[in-house]
Amino acid sequence: xxxxxxxxxxxxxxxxxxxxxxxxxxxxxxxxxxxxxxxxxxxxxxxxxxxxxxxxxxxxxxxxxxxxxxxxxxxxxxxxxxxxxxxxxxxxxxxxxxxxxxxxxxxxxxxxxxxxxxxxxxxxxxxxxxxxxxxxxxxxxxxxxxxxxxxxxxxxxxxxxxxxxxxxxxxxxxxxxxxxxxxxxxxxxxxxxxxxxxxxxxxxxxxxxxxxxxxxxxxxxxxxxxxxxxxxxxxxxxxxxxxxxxxxxxxxxxxxxxxxxxxxxxxxxxxxxxxxxxxxxxxxxxxxxxxxxxxxxxxxxxxxxxxxxxxxxxxxxxxxxxxxxxxxxxxxxxxxxxxxxxxxxxxxxxxxxxxxxxxxxxxxxxxxxxxxxxxxxxxxxxxxxxxxxxxxxxxxxxxxxxxxxxxxxxxxxxxxxxxxxxxxxxxxxxxxx
Numbered sequence: 001x002x003x004x005x006x007x008x009x010x011x012x013x014x015x016x017x018x019x020x021x022x023x024x025x026x027x028x029x030x031x032x033x034x035x036x037x038x039x040x041x042x043x044x045x046x047x048x049x050x051x052x053x054x055x056x057x058x059x060x061x062x063x064x065x066x067x068x069x070x071x072x073x074x075x076x077x078x079x080x081x082x083x084x085x086x087x088x089x090x091x092x093x094x095x096x097x098x099x100x101x102x103x104x105x106x107x108x109x110x111x112x113x114x115x116x117x118x119x120x121x122x123x124x125x126x127x128x129x130x131x132x133x134x135x136x137x138x139x140x141x142x143x144x145x146x147x148x149x150x151x152x153x154x155x156x157x158x159x160x161x162x163x164x165x166x167x168x169x170x171x172x173x174x175x176x177x178x179x180x181x182x183x184x185x186x187x188x189x190x191x192x193x194x195x196x197x198x199x200x201x202x203x204x205x206x207x208x209x210x211x212x213x214x215x216x217x218x219x220x221x222x223x224x225x226x227x228x229x230x231x232x233x234x235x236x237x238x239x240x241x242x243x244x245x246x247x248x249x250x251x252x253x254x255x256x257x258x259x260x261x262x263x264x265x266x267x268x269x270x271x272x273x274x275x276x277x278x279x280x281x282x283x284x285x286x287x288x289x290x291x292x293x294x295x296x297x298x299x300x301x302x303x304x305x306x307x308x309x310x311x312x313x314x315x316x317x318x319x320x321x322x323x324x325x326x327x328x329x330x331x332x333x334x335x336x337x338x339x340x341x342x343x344x345x346x347x348x349x350x351x352x353x354x355x356x357x358x359x360x361x362x363x364x365x366x367x368x369x370x371x372x373x374x375x376x377x378x379x380x381x382x383x384x385x386x387x388x389x390x391x392x393x394x395x396x397x398x399x400x401x402x403x404x405x406x407x408x409x410x411x412x413x414x415x416x417x418x419x420x421x422x423x424x425x426x427x428x429x430x431x432x433x
Contacts, residue, residue, distance in 0.1 A: 031407060033057055034103035035217070035399025036085065036206070038197070040070040040239040041263065042354070043084040044396040045092040046388055047100065048381060050404065057404050058383035061096025062393070063088040072240045072259060073108030073214075075196035082203035089206060095384075102207040104399045104406075106214040107154060107197065108241055111190035114255045117142045120181045130163070130172045134180055142184040150191045154211060157185040157252045170249075185252060187213060210406065215243030215255055217398030218352045220405075222376030222391075223247060232347025234376070235332060235365070236395060237355025239263040242328055244335050248345070256335045258328065262355035265324045272320040273312050279305050283312065288321040289360030325361065329368035336369075348372035352394035 030051050037044045044064045048057035065087035069080025089100050119142030123134055139156050147153070161169040162181040172180065194211065201208045218236040231248035242258040262284070269280035269288075287301050299314040332349075336342040348371045351362055356375050365373035378389055378397045388397050 033403040037396035043088040045088040046396040061092040063091025081200040085204035138182040155187040215245035221378040221398035227347030231345040237353040343370040352376040352391040356391035
């Protein structure tokens, strides 16, 4: 068994220094996969393992922790975020009995943008046959775009290829030609935001294996094969942002991050009902959207919270919540309209994230977006299913599942991690017999 270890210690007054060990085993019967969803108000960690004879991973640990170091999906306090990551990771470690030193992490925030690009290369190999190296060169050519100095390319999605005038080719490998063109969707993110996220992970003692946008991870966890092919939109409604991802013909067609989330509903209720934020949150989660309008106008909601008893009219609650949900779904429709998919996705709207726990939100989405809508349920794993089936865990589960896919070398979009440890790991693997 070949073993390589690298230790780094982080001096931090908030918690004991954690040692990072990069360990590579030449032979292992079980692999560990980890996803960490760093949200605006919550950090969630999911640990999965898979034996060599298993098709799907088994979730063996999950943890969560409140987060106070983010604003609208972006790190603003590295120490606070790092402390939240440590708490979530340690909870997952206690449950699983596994030690975590690496993870796939999400990227969120309105700084995440998508742009369309094309790349063209000449085929010069034997018999002019297209190889996987030619596809990689075409994707690389598509990334040659003018970007501001403060932006990095995060991911590249190859939608389809053109070969010598023949269009809409999904997989040209094995075909012959002289000119290969790719139509790609390039995801970019603000460099300072990415660096702050990396620093928080480093301070927490966890290596960033890959960085993946939140919406893509959520879609990996909840979309069926039929929805991926026919076309669906995933809305990951977080506390301060809503991630939108459109998948059609098994390709990512569009991504966007809307600057509004479920925390805005809580704030609206606190202002509109003239009550505390804690009470407003209870109102949102337990009473928003329940019952018909006719019945609601004759109802008074009574809530006991702490030492107080509060009364609110149901129609006031519904009017406030509906106004904010209308804004979210109108923004989502505007994004769909930019790609001519408004009301044209048979797979419908799949709602995930903490905001998907709002009572009746699927019916509201159906009414405003004119598409079938339902709450997303994570799948393609076993183990402690009940713990992570909540739509709030969709992104963390999806990150773990993508970790599995990347380990298997499955067809994934080009992902730039910028991880020093990943480079070291790949180098060491060359020496394993």
